Amino acid sequence: MRYREPGGRGGRQREKSFEKKGAADSFAVKVEREKDLGTYIAPTGLLVPLVTVYREFIDSGSRVNGTRYQYETSLRLHVEPYFGATAIGAVKPKHLNSWLKWMVEERGYEESTAINRYETLAGVFSFAIANEYITKNPCHHVRAGRQRVKRRAKKTIRLPTLAEIEAIATHLPGPYQLLVWLMAGCGLRIGEATAVTLQQFDFEAGILYVDRQITQDGANEDPKTKRQKAITKGRGRAHTIRHLKWRDHDEGRAVPLPRTIEAKVKEHLRLYGTFRVEKGLNRMEGDYLFANVGRTNILMYSLVDRLWRNARKAAGITREITTxxxxxxxxxxxxxxxxxxxxxxxxxxxxxxxxxxxxxxxxxxxxxxxxxxxxxxxxxxxxxxxxxxxxxxxxxxx
Structure with missing residues (x-):
């Protein structure tokens, strides 16, 4: 059976073989109907690998660097290992259900984590429909199961004791002990705590203004000058200081500063001072309370992780307490x-x-x-x- 793609005589001619004439006639009617409705999808679109479309989805539009990093990580750890070179048109609802089961049972992820990855993949299929790779989103047929899993999913919240908090702080090197108290006493995330500057404090009003974070986006602006290359070399290339995710550049949050934490901040400043960072490539200017060991660059996640694990071990804490x-x-x-x-x-x-x-x-x-x-x-x-x-x-x- 021979037919033309949309475009009249200029449309590409194709052919498809069938065992019976009735099947060929049905296919011909289907093609003409899809051409009339504008829903025709070329066979080449159906054959594009899912991972290829996923990469196009990541590159499309304007995304916060942290979101891009999460999508790339999910593609590398969850999608590519399972689907491999599978064409996007070959993915069926049963494959998606099997993928969810694989993430939980074989990879050991929480059900809520698997569902989050699934929701991102559903967005990829919607992107594929909009760009005429496929006509139907297979995720629509597993939505009911997804909602049931989300209702069952529960997250276990674990708390440290005050004694454990004090023990970890005590066993951290002096310049980094304040990190513990900013997180426990002001509720800061680790990326927000490592990015605290002197300018964010209003000691008279008892306020800490949180407006920035150090993060590992993996999509920073490339260095051009020798100085830019020097301050972003090695493992630190993936680190950037930026405004809070999902917040406008002039938007932050004012957190009450307990007097006990204020005293610790002032003692930290007396003993260790600040580390000056000028505005530049992947950096926001300010007098930062924390820096790397040599005080030549910002505080990196790898150092915090190593110091934290060592302090927990030195304190004799067996629970896997995280920041x-x-x-x-x-x-x-x-x-x-x-x-x-x-x-x-x-x-x-x-x-x-x-x-x-x-x-x-x-x-x-x-x-x-x-x-x-x-x-x-x-x-x-x-x-x-x-x-x-x-x-x-x-x-x-x-």
Missing amino acids: HWLRHFFASAGLARGVPVTDMAEWLGHRDPKITLQTYAHVMPDAPDRLRSVMDAVFNLETELSLPLEFEAMVDAA
């Missing part, structure tokens, strides 16, 4: 003592307080009882309540 546990400690301690969820969400940098509530509800089991007690005291005139008759509030514009 992120300190952030959980900060949130749990505040919420357990009655700090409002909305305030804690702002200080943690969560866009939606629902994320904070769902993550840390375990430390607020008595919240309903506290509310009942408050309202009963109000209605029974056991407490004096003074509220304004009207006030202004910030709301999102429609």
